[in-house]
Amino acid sequence: MSKALDGVRILDFTHVQSGPTCTQLLAWFGADVIKVERPGTGDITRQQLQDIPKVDSLYFTMLNHNKRSITIDGRNKQGKEVLDALVKTCDVMVENFAPGALDRMGFTWEHIQELNPRMILASVKGFGPGPYVDCKVYENVAQCAGGAASTTGFDDGPPTVTGAQIGDSGTGVHLALGIVTALFQRNTSGRGQKITVAMQDSVLNLCRVKLRDQQRLAHGPLMEYPQYPDGEFGDAVPRAGNASGGGQPGSILKCKGWETDPNSYLYFIAQAPVWESICDVIGKPEWKSDPDYAKPPARLPRLKHIFDTIEQWTMTKTKFEAMEILDKYDIPCGPILSMKELAEDQSLRATGTVVEVEHPTRGKYLSVGNPIKMSDSASDVRRSPLLGEHTEEILRDVLKFDDRKVAELLASPGLGAVTRMAAE
């Protein structure tokens, strides 16, 4: 089966998480992703959070599937020569260096356009133009600056960051959309373009509903928030604990075994269309006709009592038993799944969302596969490359350099010794 991005070649100058997330997605759709790494060390994550000494970390392997690796020193004359040649032959260049780093290396937008007017240059930066434009940014900084931390957690606790990497991976996903959109536009314009996605902007985009609530606050208390009716609202959206962010009230409720299992909980949504079924299931049929409970607006000031009552029922069931019963009545709910449960979930294995990958130095490991399923573009997950594993192959097959040139380049500090670090 062919792949959606067959024929697209990407010069991948990314590192850490945000950029690699983007290029990994494009590689899964069939793009030829050539990852440029610094000779000797490579992407810093190869050596971060290492669980096995001298073996590429899971941090690296899980973000760099289906890519080829070439080592190039972008500040060296011969290294620049190879990079220039790659810019000429690639469709897209993706980078997430600190602000100004690519320019300092000599790869200004003007220089890139001169070499290849069809080139799409895609960048992740921490902030857009403004007071923080020059700042370096990591995941949690973006979560804090993008509105996620101030709206996550409980009212009586500090701002809280989430486990989902919305700053890094979230921005990478946004950038991938920018790239395929620019490729589409290039079909008619014939030109490349420059794409920038700021991590703060991406997080804010994902926190859109909280900016909605900020404006609703001007017109009265947020009645689905746990602060209503007894607590206080200030002038900014408060942290809503586990209350639902949508129009249907929801909460996390204890299930049987919660005393010893930290994940024995269920997310329960008291969806209005199935309210009568909820009343029957939890043994409160009288609520169906009680004016204090029958209609959604009447329930809003009583949500705490309602969820406490539902919890008395969920505590008699395991999260999976409760799920099975509620599902029969179309009551929206979901178990709180631990990473262990997700890793062992056979249906996620069957769809390729969780995959087992074989790596030459680490052996087998689990990864998250492509979550986007397409009927006419298969997605296989191939292991991440060793450092510089494809340097020679790329010089020969992509850049068409002859034997003499290849030998000269491989001996130069511009490409460095071809380090197969993980294998040594």
Ligand code: CAO
């Ligand atoms: N050849 C030569 N030089 C190279 C190179 C190569 N192959 N690869 C990197 N370098 C150089 C860069 O050009 C830069 O040089 P100067 O700043 O001295 O001109 C230097 O290495 C360091 O790059 P950096 O500043 O991007 O890296 P850092 O580790 O100091 O910062 C990070 C990391 C992530 C904070 C920063 O890159 C950043 O803010 N990026 C944008 C936001 C982002 O993507 N954050 C996500 C982080 S997690 O995904």
